[in-house]
Amino acid sequence: MANIKRIIIVALLMLSQATISKAEDGHALWLRNHSAVNVNISSTTRSAFVDLATDELKKGWLGKENMSIKLNLSKNPAIKGDGFQLEESAINARTELGLLYGAYELLRRQYLNLPQRNFISNPAYSRRILNHWDNLDGTIERGYAGSSIFWGNAANGLDITNQDREKWKAYARANASVGINGAVLNNVNASAKILTRAYLEKVKAIAESLRPYGIKTYLSVNFSSPVLIGKLKKADPLDPQVKQWWKDKAAEIYKLIPDFGGFLVKANSEGQPGPQDYGRTHVDGANMLADALAPFDGIVMWRAFVYNPSPEDRTKQAYKEFLPLDGAFKKNVILQVKNGPLDFQPREPFSPLFGAMSKTPVMPEFQITQEYLGASKQLVFLSTLWEECLNSDTYKNGKGSTVAACTDGSLSKTDFTAIAGVANIGNDVNWTGHTFAQANWYAFGRLAWNNKLESKTIAEEWIKQTFLDDKEKKTDANFVKTTQEIMLESREAAVDYMMPLGLHHIFAEGHHYGPAPWFSNDKIRADWTSVYYHKADTVGIGFDRSRGGSDAVDQYHEPLSSTFNNLSSCPEMYLLWFHHVPWSYRLKNGKDLWTELCIRYDHGVQKVRSFQKDWDKMKGSIDSERFAEVQSKLRTQSRDAQIWKDACLLYFQQFSRREIPFEIERPVHDLQSLKELTKSKDYN
Numbered sequence: 001m002a003n004i005k006r007i008i009i010v011a012l013l014m015l016s017q018a019t020i021s022k023a024e025d026g027h028a029l030w031l032r033n034h035s036a037v038n039v040n041i042s043s044t045t046r047s048a049f050v051d052l053a054t055d056e057l058k059k060g061w062l063g064k065e066n067m068s069i070k071l072n073l074s075k076n077p078a079i080k081g082d083g084f085q086l087e088e089s090a091i092n093a094r095t096e097l098g099l100l101y102g103a104y105e106l107l108r109r110q111y112l113n114l115p116q117r118n119f120i121s122n123p124a125y126s127r128r129i130l131n132h133w134d135n136l137d138g139t140i141e142r143g144y145a146g147s148s149i150f151w152g153n154a155a156n157g158l159d160i161t162n163q164d165r166e167k168w169k170a171y172a173r174a175n176a177s178v179g180i181n182g183a184v185l186n187n188v189n190a191s192a193k194i195l196t197r198a199y200l201e202k203v204k205a206i207a208e209s210l211r212p213y214g215i216k217t218y219l220s221v222n223f224s225s226p227v228l229i230g231k232l233k234k235a236d237p238l239d240p241q242v243k244q245w246w247k248d249k250a251a252e253i254y255k256l257i258p259d260f261g262g263f264l265v266k267a268n269s270e271g272q273p274g275p276q277d278y279g280r281t282h283v284d285g286a287n288m289l290a291d292a293l294a295p296f297d298g299i300v301m302w303r304a305f306v307y308n309p310s311p312e313d314r315t316k317q318a319y320k321e322f323l324p325l326d327g328a329f330k331k332n333v334i335l336q337v338k339n340g341p342l343d344f345q346p347r348e349p350f351s352p353l354f355g356a357m358s359k360t361p362v363m364p365e366f367q368i369t370q371e372y373l374g375a376s377k378q379l380v381f382l383s384t385l386w387e388e389c390l391n392s393d394t395y396k397n398g399k400g401s402t403v404a405a406c407t408d409g410s411l412s413k414t415d416f417t418a419i420a421g422v423a424n425i426g427n428d429v430n431w432t433g434h435t436f437a438q439a440n441w442y443a444f445g446r447l448a449w450n451n452k453l454e455s456k457t458i459a460e461e462w463i464k465q466t467f468l469d470d471k472e473k474k475t476d477a478n479f480v481k482t483t484q485e486i487m488l489e490s491r492e493a494a495v496d497y498m499m500p501l502g503l504h505h506i507f508a509e510g511h512h513y514g515p516a517p518w519f520s521n522d523k524i525r526a527d528w529t530s531v532y533y534h535k536a537d538t539v540g541i542g543f544d545r546s547r548g549g550s551d552a553v554d555q556y557h558e559p560l561s562s563t564f565n566n567l568s569s570c571p572e573m574y575l576l577w578f579h580h581v582p583w584s585y586r587l588k589n590g591k592d593l594w595t596e597l598c599i600r601y602d603h604g605v606q607k608v609r610s611f612q613k614d615w616d617k618m619k620g621s622i623d624s625e626r627f628a629e630v631q632s633k634l635r636t637q638s639r640d641a642q643i644w645k646d647a648c649l650l651y652f653q654q655f656s657r658r659e660i661p662f663e664i665e666r667p668v669h670d671l672q673s674l675k676e677l678t679k680s681k682d683y684n
C-alpha cells in the first residue's frame with residue numbers, strides 16, 4: 001500500500017514538473033530567448049544601442065556555435081534611415097539604432113531557419129508609431145487587455161514603481177524588435193491635464209525607459225488646453241496669447257524630453273474642441289501647433305477623422321473638409337487618416353483622402369485593438385486587412401499609386417513619412433488579452449517597417465517565434481501550417497459572420513461587439529445608428545453611394561469611381577457599401593442577393609467551427625496554457641458568430657420576406673431574445 005502511495009506521489013510530482021516546465025503565460029511575446037549557443041560579437045563603435053544589440057544577439061543566438069559577428073557603422077548609400085545590411089558575419093547600418101534593428105532581424109531569420117544571406121532592409125516609413133488610447137485614470141478607450149501600462153496605477157496615477165519601469169522596458173524592447181519607434185502615450189480624446197507639470201514629469205520618466213530602444217514619446221493634446229489648464233479665456237489659434245502659450249508649453253516639454261516626438265490632435269471631432277470653435281480652420285489649428293514645435297523638430301499629426309451631424313453622407317465628410325486645405329499646412333504637419341472613410345469596420349474601401357492630397361503628407365492610421373473585430377475574445381488576424389488597404393490602388397498618378405505608395409514617400413518626396421496603429425496593449429499578463437492579438441501588434445510593426453510584406457510571411461514569422469519549442473529548437477511544422485491557415489482566413493471569416501458583401505456599422509450601440517442591425521434612435525444623430533448604414537427595406541439593402549445616391553464614388557479617381565459606381569462592375573465585397581441592391585439581384589455566381597447573404601453568414605460561422613476543429617487537433621503541439629486559452633476563446637467566438645448570423649438573418653428576413661435557403665443550417669436563436677442579449681451591458 002505504502003509503495004502504491006509512493007508511486008502515486010512520484011507520478012503526481014512528475015506530472016506537475018512537466019506542467020511547470022511548460023508553464024506559459026505569454027508575457028514573453030515573440031521574444032523568447034531560448035538557451036542560446038555561444039557567439040562572438042565585436043563592433044567598430046561603442047554606444048548604448050550597440051551594447052543592447054550585442055546583448056540581444058548573445059541571449060537569442062540560434063545560429064552556428066562560436067560564430068563571429070561584427071557590428072559596423074557604414075556609409076553605404078543603399079542603406080537608408082535606420083535601415084541595415086546583413087552580411088555573412090556582419091551587420092552594417094548608418095545609425096546605431098540600425099545596428100539594433102539588424103540584430104533583431106538576424107535573430108528572426110534564425111528562428112525561421114532562413115539563410116544568413118546578404119540583404120539590405122530599409123524602413124518604409126520614418127515614423128512607426130503606436131497610438132495608445134489610454135486615459136489618465138488608467139482606463140483604456142476600446143482597450144480589451146486590462147488597464148493602462150502608463151497611467152493610473154497608483155492612487156494619483158503619477159507614482160512610478162520599479163515594476164512600472166520593468167514593464168515599460170519590456171514594452172519598448174518588444175516594439176524595437178519589430179521596428180516601432182514612437183508611442184503616443186495618451187488617448188486622442190485627451191485630458192488637458194497631460195500637459196500639467198506633474199504629468200509631464202511622468203512622461204519624462206516613461207521617455208527615459210523607451211529611449212534606450214529608440215522609441216520617441218509623443219502626446220495627444222486637447223485643443224482647449226490653454227483654457228483648461230492655462231489661464232486664458234479662449235484657445236483661438238490666431239490669438240497671440242494662445243500662440244505664446246503653446247510655444248512656452250513646447251519649450252517646457254523639450255526641456256524635460258529633448259527628443260520628444262510631437263503632438264497628435266483630434267480636433268472638432270466627436271465633441272472634441274478645435275479651431276472651428278473660433279471660426280478658424282483645421283489649417284489654422286495645426287499650423288499654430290506646428291510653429292510651437294518647429295524649433296525643436298517636433299511634428300503635428302492632425303487627425304482627419306472629422307464628421308458633423310449633417311445630412312451629408314458621413315463617409316464623404318473628411319475628404320470635403322480637408323481637400324480644400326491641401327498645400328496650406330506647415331512642413332511639420334502630417335494628416336493622420338484612418339484606413340477607411342468610416343471607422344475601422346471589418347471591411348471598408350480605402351479612404352479617398354489617401355489619393356486626394358498632393359501637397360500634404362498623409363499617414364495611415366490602423367486599429368490594432370479589435371474595437372469592431374471581436375475585442376480580445378476573437379481570433380482575427382488583422383494583417384490581411386491592412387495589407388488589403390496598403391495594396392489598394394488609388395490611381396492618384398495612374399495605375400500603381402497604391403495607398404502604400406501614396407504614404408511612404410514613393411509617389412512624392414516629403415520631409416518625413418509616418419504610420420500609426422491604435423495599440424491593443426494593457427496590463428494583462430500576456431499584454432493583449434488574446435494570445436493571437438499579440439500577432440496583430442507584431443504585424444503592425446512589421447508592416448510599418450516593410451509595407452510590402454505579405455501577411456502569410458508575417459503570420460509564419462510570428463507563429464515560429466511565439467510557439468518555438470524550447471527543447472526541439474523548432475516549431476512543429478504541422479502546427480505552423482494549421483495555425484497560419486487559421487490566421488490568414490480569420491479576417492474574411494469575421495467579415496462573413498458580421499457584415500458581408502459591403503455591409504457596415506450594424507454593431508450594438510456602445511460596446512461595438514455584438515450585432516444590432518435593428519438599432520435606431522431618433523434622439524441621437526442618424527449616423528450613430530445601424531439603420532442609417534444598411535437601409536434595408538422590402539426592395540433591397542445597402543447604402544447608395546453611387547452617382548444617383550450620395551455620390552461618394554466620385555471622391556475616388558477614375559477608373560475606380562466608375563467601377564464603384566456601376567452595380568455590375570462594383571467589387572462584390574463593396575456591393576452594399578456603394579449600392580442599395582434589390583433582394584432579387586443576381587450576383588456573379590448566379591445566386592440572388594438574399595440567398596448569397598444567407599450563405600455568407602453561414603459560411604462565416606462554419607469557418608469558425610472549422611478553426612475550432614483544427615485547433616483541437618493541435619493539442620500537445622504547444623504548451624497546455626496557451627492551447628487551452630485559445631480553445632476556450634474559439635468556443636466563445638463560435639457562439640458569438642452564430643449570434644451574429646442569427647441576428648442579422650432573422651432581422652433582414654423581415655424585409656426580404658424570403659426563406660432562409662434550406663441548404664444552410666437554421667438559426668438557433670429567436671430575434672427577440674437576441675435583441676435583449678446584445679443590449680445587455682455584460683454582452684461584450
Ligand code: GCV
Pocket residue numbers: 133141142188189266270305343371
Ligand atoms: C478615441 C471611434 C471609436 C471611439 C474613438 C474614435 C476616434 O468612434 O468608437 O472610441 O475615440 O473612433 O478614433 O477618435
